[in-house]
Amino acid sequence: MAAEQHTRDHGVKRRHRQEGPQKHILIFILSAVLTLIAFAAVAAGEVNVAFAVILLLVMAVIQVFVQLGYWMHLKDKGHMMPIIFILGGFLIAGTCIIMAMYWVWWE
Structure with missing residues (x-):
């Protein structure tokens, strides 16, 4: 029963669309690049401190969306409750x- 496809009222069989490894590899590379950019901004001693802090915050926000969207699969349909709780x-x-x-x- 688990291997069978579900049918709708019209008798049309639908398959669950699976993502290939290509998208996961691209997202992993994007995550690594974002981490390297943040590390390089801190490791370079000549970067302005205010610019480095702003860059780190921007990289962190982008990284959160990438992690939640792709690794936690919150971009997929049917994940509204986890999104609401997060x-x-x-x-x-x-x-x-x-x-x-x-x-x-407060004083």
């Missing part, structure tokens, strides 16, 4: 960070 976690974590910063600097 966004809820970001909202709670962001609120805690903002409140902690406010609490530390």
Whole structure:
């Protein structure tokens, strides 16, 4: 039964589309390049500190989207609940960070 294809009301058989290894290899290379760019920005001593921090934050955000979208398969259909829970976690974590910063600097 698990190997059989599911049929719809119209009798049309549909297959689950599988991704090939090519896309995974490209995403792995993209992740490695993003990591190397961030490492190179820190390893180079002549880079402005503000530019390095901004570059690291941008690389981190891009890396998060790549990791969640491709390695955690959140780009696929039917993954709305994990996306909602992850966004809820970001909202709670962001609120805690903002409140902690406010609490530390509040006079």
